[in-house]
Amino acid sequence: MIETDTFYIIPFQNIKAELPMSLVAILDFGSQYSRLIARRVREAHVYCEIFSSDVTKAELQQRQCAGIIFSGGPNSVYDDGAPQCQPDLLDGEIPVLGICYGMQLMARALGGTVELFHGLREYGPATIMPNTDAQNILFADIDTTEPLHVWMSHGDSVTALPAGFRVSARSAHNPVAAMDNGAGLFALQFHPEVAHTPQGAKMIQNFLFQVCHCEPNWTTENVIEEALQKIRDTAGSEKVICGLSGGVDSAVTALLIHKAIGDQLTCVFVDTGLLRMGEAEQVVHAFRDEFAIPLVHADAQDRFLQRLKGVEDPEQKRSIIGNEFIQVFYDEAAKLDGVKFLAQGTLYPDVIESKSHETAASQTIKTHHNVGGLPKDLKFSLIEPLRYLFKDEVRAIGAQLGLPDEWVWRHPFPGPGLAIRIIGEVTKDRLDLLRRADAIFIEELQNAGLYREVGQAFVVLTPVRSVGVMGDERTYANMAALRCVTTGDFMTADWSRLPYDLLGRTANRIVNETHGINRVVFDVTSKPPATIEWE
């Protein structure tokens, strides 16, 4: 991940009067679900950002913050070093919704009591009974005559309410499953952001629209309009370059920038020869011929193959490809005169993740190279128009800007490309063989209507050779593996239960239509313990 200090687009600096977008701030107390809360808010077409828990009220007010959501978190409020919030955030001026730890923090900060209640810990599914007398606005338009299914995950509970609060729901064992003060402070002991709380999204929407009076104006059209304005304000009359990878993020970045500043943008496509079937041709054709965006096509296939000759170690492959990519990109960029900005398709999850990685001590499982991962002593300033967007928002923008459907919905692809899906040495023949097999698998998934259902699907070419028989002839050829996973965030993933017929058809076609593969297996390992890619 690249450092992005050089340039930081602060959203909403240049909001135009006719776009009164409200900001909702999510304060992160260390919950694994903070990002999910952000998703729910954005799905309601309200703009939100995740802030660290010590953000000040002045900072939020300056950003015209309409409401605050306190996330859950792994701590007890009594733990040493347990994250706190600035006390004046709870003075009622800005509405607050506390979730789980957020509720306990709110209760404690306002004089209530939080403790382990009769040894009760609630983890997993539970039901709550809203207090119909209290008419908590969070439960508006939800049928509260029956108990509501919710997801709990807590040890401590609120056992005495702060002054001015009332109980707005109880669970079978917990007398305070939700509370509010009727004046802008609301709290839920359960998690409304997860799918296991079926009415949770509605509760969050009630908070956004009934309590915070947000406008649902985070729409694709508005997002585009605002992004264009910000790009124009930033770039002025300077030149910008953008690296294209074949993926949706860099394509949308380029389209947005071109729409904003026209031919001040030049795209650079480093053709590593490691892309999927037809991808390189599609990039060149679409950008040069259809979108008419100035494009430098650096055909570096031979260079990459040369450098990868004889290399079998995955980390060595990754390092070679990363360095070579930077080298080619830099060489091409240096040929262009007076470029000030480099555009990148960094997404909000990358931003959130790299922030949490700054503090986490984690082991390197594999060195991820993003195409476009450039050195820190970069001479360019960065423009990152997708920096506050989630993937589905980027897809919606791409579709709106005319990116072909197959491109918009293409599965993610690793920076080192097919090189890390060929176990052992990477050669031109092996690349061509893998490309063909991969295209067959993808075509079969599409024909079965399953391509968009799964997170990622691809073929891995192994160096294992086995004996087969075709016609009356003995074959001794490679084994390929089908990998297909279902995942939300690619941090964990389950292998997809694909229909046997589809697997059988795919295997049959791969063996018949390629020369060099005579056996196909299906990878049934989840992540963890495996990773999604094989290398």
Ligand code: XMP
């Ligand atoms: P793993 O194999 O780590 O992959 O479970 C998780 C996701 O990351 C993608 N991936 C990469 N993406 N550069 C990238 O931009 C890389 O070097 C890289 N390695 C893996 C992988 O395809 C999956 O979506």
